[in-house]
Amino acid sequence: MERDGHASPRLPAFGWQSRTLSELMELAAHDERIQEVRVHGSASGNGVGVDHWSDLDVMLIAEDPITTTEDFTRRIGNSLAPVFAVNRSSDQPRYCMRLVLSDLRRLDITATAAPARPALAPEMRLEVPEAGSAVVELINSFRFDAVLAAVKAARGDMLIGAHLTLQLARHVLVMAMLLRDREAGTNHHRYGGTRWDAWPERLTETPAPYTLTGILAAIRCHTSALEELSFEWDPRLCTTNRPLLHLLDAIEERSESPLAADCVARPKGTQQRLP
Secondary structure (H helix, E strand, O other), X not given: OOOOOOOOOOOOOOOHHHHHHHHXXXXXXXXXXXXXXXXXXXXXXXXXXXXXXXXXEEEEEEOXXXXXXXXXXXXXXXXXXXXXXXXXXXXXXXXXXXXXXXXXXXXXXXXXXXXXXXXOOHHHOOOOOOOOOHHXXXXXXXXXXXXXXXXXXHOOOHHHHHHHHHHHHHHHHHHHHHHHHHXXXXXXXXXXXXXXXXXXXXXXXXXXXXXXXXXXXXXHHHHHHHHHHXXXXXXXXXXXXXXXXXXXXXXXXXXXXXXXXXXXXXXXXXXXXOO
């Protein structure tokens, strides 16, 4: 897989969270359903500890939380930067959309019903919107997990970084399973022996994802594999993964720099191993 020829990949500049919050406040001001916007998480308060890798957590107090949040995130994609990946979840009575923008800003948008409104009755419980096609949702989930795996590894959290990277292999194999189902015209397979059975062996060539270098290399391998399978499913699905590749380039560049202390944090109580 090519790395797009970018010699000096860039991450969002320090302080992007506060500038982006101002943009979100401006967008929210034009939606009468949104009564209040609150910032929480690491970007709240004095901003100590906020770095390139920190996301921006925003809470919306709004009418019709799901519809409002979906509309709000569409406006974010149109006004700030296209959405590269999204994760949706519902935890009554809250609805959350976690966004990765194409410029690598990460936003967590959570909405809850305005307190002045009556509590949700059982028949009014929030329902997550119906997902798109299985393949489109799989590609989106892969991208979201890959970005989060890379960010966790960049911060020295190899435990979660490795866990999420191993999940990418599962996404690739599920994609191969879907292709096998389509080719056979059924999802019931009593025996193997198809060309798709070669994919588990192909994945054995992937570097072990248990170090920063291994995680980044494994993400690249899995991304290449998913692109190949997605193209076979439908060439139109092979939209660019450039934001993800730029992120991997940036992490590698910063980890090789003498000034990489803010990139690869080591767990407390560990010592740097001498070469």
